[in-house]
Amino acid sequence: MPSNIVVGTQWGDEGKGKIIDIISSRADVVVRSQGGNNAGHTVVNNGEVYKLHLIPSGILYKDTLCLIGAGVVLDPKDFIGELDSLEARGVSTKNLKIDPRAHVVMPWHIALDGLSEAFRGGKDIGTTKRGIGPTYMDKYERCGIRVYDLVHPDVLAEKVQSTGKLKNKIITEVYGGEAFDLDAVTAEYTEYGKRLLPYVDDVSVLTFDAYKAGKTIMFEGAQATLLDIDFGTYPYVTSSHPLSAGVCVGTGVGPKVITNVIGVAKAYTTRVGKGPFPTELNDEIGNQIREVGGEFGTTTGRPRRTGWFDAVIVRHSVRVNGLDSLAINKLDTLANLDTLKVCVAYKKPDGSVTENFPATLEELEGCTPVYEEFPGFTEDISACRSFDELPENCKKYIARLEELVGCHVSMVGVGPDRAQIIER
Ligand code: GDP
Numbered sequence: 258m259p260s261n262i263v264v265g266t267q268w269g270d271e272g273k274g275k276i277i278d279i280i281s282s283r284a285d286v287v288v289r290s291q292g293g294n295n296a297g298h299t300v301v302n303n304g305e306v307y308k309l310h311l312i313p314s315g316i317l318y319k320d321t322l323c324l325i326g327a328g329v330v331l332d333p334k335d336f337i338g339e340l341d342s343l344e345a346r347g348v349s350t351k352n353l354k355i356d357p358r359a360h361v362v363m364p365w366h367i368a369l370d371g372l373s374e375a376f377r378g379g380k381d382i383g384t385t386k387r388g389i390g391p392t393y394m395d396k397y398e399r400c401g402i403r404v405y406d407l408v409h410p411d412v413l414a415e416k417v418q419s420t421g422k423l424k425n426k427i428i429t430e431v432y433g434g435e436a437f438d439l440d441a442v443t444a445e446y447t448e449y450g451k452r453l454l455p456y457v458d459d460v461s462v463l464t465f466d467a468y469k470a471g472k473t474i475m476f477e478g479a480q481a482t483l484l485d486i487d488f489g490t491y492p493y494v495t496s497s498h499p500l501s502a503g504v505c506v507g508t509g510v511g512p513k514v515i516t517n518v519i520g521v522a523k524a525y526t527t528r529v530g531k532g533p534f535p536t537e538l539n540d541e542i543g544n545q546i547r548e549v550g551g552e553f554g555t556t557t558g559r560p561r562r563t564g565w566f567d568a569v570i571v572r573h574s575v576r577v578n579g580l581d582s583l584a585i586n587k588l589d590t591l592a593n594l595d596t597l598k599v600c601v602a603y604k605k606p607d608g609s610v611t612e613n614f615p616a617t618l619e620e621l622e623g624c625t626p627v628y629e630e631f632p633g634f635t636e637d638i639s640a641c642r643s644f645d646e647l648p649e650n651c652k653k654y655i656a657r658l659e660e661l662v663g664c665h666v667s668m669v670g671v672g673p674d675r676a677q678i679i680e681r
């Protein structure tokens with residue numbers, strides 16, 4: 258049975274939640290393998306809106322097994338809040354499991370995220386301030402607290418004391434911040450551990466067992482390719498590997514388990530947070546896209562920066578993720594623009610042209626987009642359910658994007674609802 262990976266191909270918020278939800282209707286298992294509650298995935302079902310941060314989008318299907326893998330960083334307080342709000346809306350969380358190896362976001366990680374961002378001054382990354390970077394730092398420093406520790410009070414108490422002392426020293430002496438009361442942290446997080454205990458299980462084993470039993474598995478990507486710690490716009494990236502390859506290490510399964518990789522893009526580009534954005538529109542068209550598309554962050558509410566579709570970026574994503582197909586969302590948002598532009602290449606400062614996304618910010622600096630123009634469309638396409646129903650100009654636009662990025666477009670989103678999708 259197929260194992261699909263769904264990954265973001267731009268800077269996040271491509272509508273992965275919607276695509277994952279649609280595919281989850283045919284999946285037995287949905288797995289998150291990286292990131293944390295910096296993600297915000299929206300699912301709309303008959304006007305009912307769900308915003309998921311840590312819990313896999315498959316949770317809305319009552320029989321789907323939902324797994325949070327070892328590569329995720331988990332904020333237990335936020336996680337419990339999400340559990341409660343889903344349960345309050347009648348969504349069962351009984352089929353949810355968390356790997357004991359996943360690292361726990363502690364309160365000092367959140368504090369340090371804010372303090373280090375403030376210290377960077379104008380050179381801040383524009384993080385979600387959810388403590389993601391500092392938690393991954395501790396993981397790789399080998400001093401992190403894991404879900405196993407959280408649900409074992411003695412281990413937790415010891416680790417909070419040993420790690421907490423060092424964190425307090427850094428917070429107070431380096432940043433002039435306020436120290437945490439470690440006994441209070443132990444007491445608070447011990448309670449969270451009690452609540453999490455029934456959910457803890459080995460996700461690597463559960464995923465492999467499902468694979469061997471011929472179940473359909475969906476790996477839910479968070480963040481996106483251009484936010485990847487190595488293949489994104491470093492240092493304006495997140496601290497994990499949102500690439501398809503990240504799924505294997507983040508879940509604990511081998512690459513042969515994967516049969517299909519689906520990339521998700523918007524019909525234009527957005528970005529929250531700082532960093533380069535070659536096709537950014539700081540004008541009326543950019544405002545129109547933001548307003549019509551409702552481009553405000555799902556997690557932080559920040560207005561998203563908007564710009565034209567950048568085929569250089571998506572081509573890069575096709576390569577580094579090994580995409581089999583592409584879902585293009587929010588085509589409906591581009592209605593009523595006279596002309597649509599697509600960046601097909603970058604012109605470098607020396608006048609040469611490249612079709613490959615530069616490896617460093619230094620090389621990207623000074624590059625200007627080379628645009629191809631397309632006539633726009635005025636029709637309301639939100640009720641279209643087949644490719645043939647789309648206006649000619651939409652069809653031409655999508656066909657050219659396919660050519661430019663070198664990947665088949667298998668789905669086109671024409672509205673936020675799970676029904677508003679064209680499958681080809
Ligand atoms: P994710 O992080 O990739 O899951 O995306 P977000 O949920 O953060 O942001 C995508 C936004 O676009 C959400 O508000 C979705 O409901 C909405 N959306 C998804 N697909 C479409 C589409 O095809 N058309 C429109 N108009 N909105 C969409």
Ligand code: IMO
Nearest residue numbers: 269270295296297383384385479480495529530
């Ligand atoms: P989904 O899964 C968009 C961005 C932040 C910031 C950078 C680093 O909803 O697509 P972090 O808090 O991760 O250290 O912030 O990454 N970022 C996202 N942008 N969508 C996301 O997730 C994001 N997760 C992180 O805005 O620029």
Ligand code: MG
Nearest residue numbers: 270297298555
């Ligand atoms: Mg999002």
